[in-house]
Amino acid sequence: MSEGAIKGKVTVRLRPGVLDVQGKAIANALADLGFGDTEVRVGKVFEVSLDAADADAARARLAEMATGLLANPVMETFEIEVD
Amino acid sequence: MSEGAIKGKVTVRLRPGVLDVQGKAIANALADLGFGDTEVRVGKVFEVSLDAADADAARARLAEMATGLLANPVMETFEIEVD
Amino acid sequence: MTPTPPYTPEVIRQHGLTPDEYARLEALLGRAPTWPELGVFSVMWSEHCAYKSSRVHLRRLPTTGPRVIQGPGENAGVVDAGDGWAVVFKMESHNHPSFIEPLQGAATGVGGILRDVFTMGARPIALLNALRFGRPDHPRTPYLVKGVVGGIGGYGNCVGVPTVGGDASFDACYDGNILVNAFALGVARADRIFLGRAEGVGNPVFYVGSKTGRDGIHGATMASEEFGEGSEAKRPTVQVGDPFTEKLLIEASLEVMGADLLAGVQDMGAAGLTSSSCEMASRAGSGLVLELDRVPMRETGMTPYELLLSESQERMLMVCKRGREDELLAIVRRWGLDVCEVGRVTDSGRFVCRWHGDVVVDVPVGALVDEAPCYDRPRIEPPSPTPLADADLPPMADAGADLRALLATPTIGSKRWIYRQYDHMVQTGTVIRPGAGDAAVVRLPETQRGVAMSVDCNARYCALDPYAGAGLAVVESALNVACVGARPVAVTDCLNFASPERPEVMGTFAAAIDGIAAACAALETPVVSGNVSLYNETEGRGIHPTPMIGMVALMEDAAAAVGSGFPTDGLAVVVLGEAPPALGGSVWLGLRGDPLRGLPPRLDPAAARKVIDALLAAHAAGLVASAHDVSEGGLAVALAECTFAHGVGVAADLSAGEGPLPARLFGEAIGTVVVATADRDALLALAQRLGVTAWFVGPTGGDRVVITVDERRVVDAGVADLRAAWEAALPAVVAARGPL
Amino acid sequence: MRFTVVSFPGSNCDHDCVRVVEEVLGEQAALVRHTADDLDRPDVVLLPGGFSYGDYLRCGAIAARAPVMAAVRRFAEGGGPVLGICNGFQVLTECGLLPGALGRNAGLDFVCDDVWLTVEGRATPFTRGVRRDAPLRVPVAHHDGCYFADDATLARLEGEGQVVFRYVDAAGRSDATANPNGSRANIAGICNAAGNVVGMMPHPERCAEPLLGGVDGRLLFDAVRGVLS
Ligand SMILES: Nc1ncnc2c1ncn2[C@@H]1O[C@H](COP(=O)(O)OP(=O)(O)O)[C@@H](O)[C@H]1O
Numbered sequence A, B: 001m002s003e004g005a006i007k008g009k010v011t012v013r014l015r016p017g018v019l020d021v022q023g024k025a026i027a028n029a030l031a032d033l034g035f036g037d038t039e040v041r042v043g044k045v046f047e048v049s050l051d052a053a054d055a056d057a058a059r060a061r062l063a064e065m066a067t068g069l070l071a072n073p074v075m076e077t078f079e080i081e082v083d
Numbered sequence C: 001m002t003p004t005p006p007y008t009p010e011v012i013r014q015h016g017l018t019p020d021e022y023a024r025l026e027a028l029l030g031r032a033p034t035w036p037e038l039g040v041f042s043v044m045w046s047e048h049c050a051y052k053s054s055r056v057h058l059r060r061l062p063t064t065g066p067r068v069i070q071g072p073g074e075n076a077g078v079v080d081a082g083d084g085w086a087v088v089f090k091m092e093s094h095n096h097p098s099f100i101e102p103l104q105g106a107a108t109g110v111g112g113i114l115r116d117v118f119t120m121g122a123r124p125i126a127l128l129n130a131l132r133f134g135r136p137d138h139p140r141t142p143y144l145v146k147g148v149v150g151g152i153g154g155y156g157n158c159v160g161v162p163t164v165g166g167d168a169s170f171d172a173c174y175d176g177n178i179l180v181n182a183f184a185l186g187v188a189r190a191d192r193i194f195l196g197r198a199e200g201v202g203n204p205v206f207y208v209g210s211k212t213g214r215d216g217i218h219g220a221t222m223a224s225e226e227f228g229e230g231s232e233a234k235r236p237t238v239q240v241g242d243p244f245t246e247k248l249l250i251e252a253s254l255e256v257m258g259a260d261l262l263a264g265v266q267d268m269g270a271a272g273l274t275s276s277s278c279e280m281a282s283r284a285g286s287g288l289v290l291e292l293d294r295v296p297m298r299e300t301g302m303t304p305y306e307l308l309l310s311e312s313q314e315r316m317l318m319v320c321k322r323g324r325e326d327e328l329l330a331i332v333r334r335w336g337l338d339v340c341e342v343g344r345v346t347d348s349g350r351f352v353c354r355w356h357g358d359v360v361v362d363v364p365v366g367a368l369v370d371e372a373p374c375y376d377r378p379r380i381e382p383p384s385p386t387p388l389a390d391a392d393l394p395p396m397a398d399a400g401a402d403l404r405a406l407l408a409t410p411t412i413g414s415k416r417w418i419y420r421q422y423d424h425m426v427q428t429g430t431v432i433r434p435g436a437g438d439a440a441v442v443r444l445p446e447t448q449r450g451v452a453m454s455v456d457c458n459a460r461y462c463a464l465d466p467y468a469g470a471g472l473a474v475v476e477s478a479l480n481v482a483c484v485g486a487r488p489v490a491v492t493d494c495l496n497f498a499s500p501e502r503p504e505v506m507g508t509f510a511a512a513i514d515g516i517a518a519a520c521a522a523l524e525t526p527v528v529s530g531n532v533s534l535y536n537e538t539e540g541r542g543i544h545p546t547p548m549i550g551m552v553a554l555m556e557d558a559a560a561a562v563g564s565g566f567p568t569d570g571l572a573v574v575v576l577g578e579a580p581p582a583l584g585g586s587v588w589l590g591l592r593g594d595p596l597r598g599l600p601p602r603l604d605p606a607a608a609r610k611v612i613d614a615l616l617a618a619h620a621a622g623l624v625a626s627a628h629d630v631s632e633g634g635l636a637v638a639l640a641e642c643t644f645a646h647g648v649g650v651a652a653d654l655s656a657g658e659g660p661l662p663a664r665l666f667g668e669a670i671g672t673v674v675v676a677t678a679d680r681d682a683l684l685a686l687a688q689r690l691g692v693t694a695w696f697v698g699p700t701g702g703d704r705v706v707i708t709v710d711e712r713r714v715v716d717a718g719v720a721d722l723r724a725a726w727e728a729a730l731p732a733v734v735a736a737r738g739p740l
Numbered sequence D: 001m002r003f004t005v006v007s008f009p010g011s012n013c014d015h016d017c018v019r020v021v022e023e024v025l026g027e028q029a030a031l032v033r034h035t036a037d038d039l040d041r042p043d044v045v046l047l048p049g050g051f052s053y054g055d056y057l058r059c060g061a062i063a064a065r066a067p068v069m070a071a072v073r074r075f076a077e078g079g080g081p082v083l084g085i086c087n088g089f090q091v092l093t094e095c096g097l098l099p100g101a102l103g104r105n106a107g108l109d110f111v112c113d114d115v116w117l118t119v120e121g122r123a124t125p126f127t128r129g130v131r132r133d134a135p136l137r138v139p140v141a142h143h144d145g146c147y148f149a150d151d152a153t154l155a156r157l158e159g160e161g162q163v164v165f166r167y168v169d170a171a172g173r174s175d176a177t178a179n180p181n182g183s184r185a186n187i188a189g190i191c192n193a194a195g196n197v198v199g200m201m202p203h204p205e206r207c208a209e210p211l212l213g214g215v216d217g218r219l220l221f222d223a224v225r226g227v228l229s
């Protein structure tokens, strides 16, 4: 990777309505630990350094990565941020 | 959960020295798919709705959850955001 | 807003009902259905639940026998395993969901088949899976393989049921429609089997397990439709498996059953709450009333329609004996599961659902179940296959190179990449692990006995001749279990076919049923459970007929099980049986172009029966050091495979065989077995006494595979070299990177 | 002698451990649930394998915070022998009774296979007298068995003889090809500073009878029995 790499972030979340088995277990555990009633959804974040001309180019590239690999469109949605 | 729940976010990342095997595999896959050379780190994000008096109280509580359960200090660091 | 009648033809079509079926439905009700009722009929009359195209043919299968405790019709089949124990097993498809979302599709397939088994009161002790993928170089194949294997492993590993075997192969006919068939087997006391019946008027009905969300609504109708443009839009209906909850559900259910609290129980599988309650009421000849608003919900704003059709996973419906409610609640809550009384058993013969007191569904159970459509669809007799003239055989330059190439095909190659991802040892009962023998062997808890299992189907044979091909699947799986030393006792099947609305497909279906029936009758292995999966096609291109067979076998002493690899030098290798080698549909023919030519192997169940009896007699006499049946790739591949486990070579002289060289080496002679024995004379004498051809081909030993024909050394290859090619086959397929 | 097997929701090798204790060793086993505040008179405590709480979040993380762990900690701090197997090892690192952490396998896939182990370091209750001249063959079955500790911790473990098991090949060589999961220094199992708490990813309970194809795992159970009797 060259020095001029841009850093971006792809956050992947389960689509609303899709069962979040981890979130459910974590909320139960938090309750057991005395944190009371919570609702938890678990997502993934991919922090990617990539070569791109500018922020817009990086954003477009990250969107392609997300559709092609990082997110599973059947169950997940994604969101992109670029520094 | 009551109506007045506050939404917060705990992002958990691997410590810099810890090998991120998933990130490496994803970077390889991205290269194979023609995305060129990238560097990828994978983290988790927990979106938590909780009852709290205000944003500061929520932040404090999320920090307790992170130290108490959501992150493992041996390998991970965390960061907290509250809407 | 909830749609109300009259419904448009489009709405009726979306519910998978033909105009005729809808007219019948109105006639049965004497009125138009409410919206939730339309949903209920849509799933209950789907191919998936009603078996409307297959029922007339399934009746021809043999389903009874002295060991059969429960045949088809319940959640799983039950067979007497001796000493008061029973084995409970079934196989089921999850093809369409796995093509759309391979990881969750395969995972929920495992979850579903496990529930079918423990719902009968049996503790699951083994899982197997049979997988069919498209051609290895199809761009989507690596993604599908990784997803499906990850899903099966992820689920089975977590619930703690060992995945002890399976079958996987690749063919272009599955490019647009993979097959994921999951098999589960459990063990129970024979007098403690639970049935899916809503018995006892007034008994309360409990909902147990995960909360209901909008998962997989219309999943059952989806499984009954072919793919085409627009299936993308069906994506949000994907169900997510939660193996952790399933594990708790297994323990809670078995504990509740052990405490004798239940009058009936059924899992909520395809078509969820609707089919579980209607089937339970139908089997018991009772009725049910459900208060839908009490169903534990995961999402807000759910409607009666959605609650009735949701396919959320990890849920059970339990009919509790009146007066034992508190005990049930205590047990289920101790396992941390949601539980709620949602209804009662009635004697009305009607399925009634209320929503905050209002009746939203009120239909006769009989209309949903007994009156479901049943078709004898038009069919065309499958054409007879034509023999391949010797002159039309492709030339073979180097038999050794062909052997290596065959071993390197992903269909024949080692499946270690798959089963290494499956916990095949949990429960500490696995005696023959995947890869170690022709069938998996698991000990029956609290006994010395073993149960052997194998799943098989060669779809190329079925494409050439569905009658013979389907029968051969039975024969091959029976030979597999006999190789490890177990007596085949019963069968479960999973009949994967294309659209029944095409007469040529229906013709293959009917022929396959007859082939299975003939083979099962000859082998005295009745069919005790099974599943039909139709509409396996994409844009009019169907899969080969793939009637998967799961064979279950028993042995007195699990410790006597033997593997397929030659254990030591200096043994005699004997071929038992004289099935003629066939090149039609063979993998070798596939190396040279289209394999779908010529005659498939001959189906001769009576001859196979004799071989099995001889093999079992040889086992009993302690004459079998290893055994492996001849299948894909023929005798040469079988011999090579026997050398891999322990690195023990072989020198075989195949001069006594018949036919052209490619047939002798690579012809697929289903019904022959490669046995290694320390006492050649005794084995040959035993075979002769039982009227089975036995043929000594040479000794084990060294580190090479040497095959001689008419004093010509046609193969001479290092075991390590061949094994490397065989082991690289599957990793090469999944190493390719493709889009989702 | 009495072995207490601690069962969390999602544990799935708990009954396998009980079976080895009762049927192979002929000793007493008590199964204690995650909610218990008492371990039911144990001489030895086993934390079994499985997927406690589904392995959701991190393996062993939620179990490490279950009520029963207070009693396990007391028993361990009092010098009682504790063996965590697979998920049990993950629980022990998550609750701090053992140093380091277990992350996703380097190959990213679940691995179920036989591996070879050398017995090293100090003699723990589970390895006292166990042969050191030839590797043991023991199965692994895990998705998250990649042992991680920072350099300082690793140096301490090595220096104090706290590395108890290391992945090797059949010939006893410890290199990357013998490492099923990418663990640092091929570490398969460690003990605490006192030596009474041991965690290991491989499953000795799966190879304690000839029927299952191996008996090397039995050596560990025999060792602790020998130490205590
Ligand atoms: N999908 C699968 N899941 C688990 N084990 C599998 C799977 N496919 C194949 N196996 C295992 O791999 C081994 C070899 O399978 P296969 O090549 O079909 O052998 P055979 O030719 O003897 O039937 C068997 O032990 C089988 O159970």
Ligand SMILES: [Mg+2]
Pocket (backbone or CB within 6 Å): C167, C456
């Ligand atoms: Mg096979």
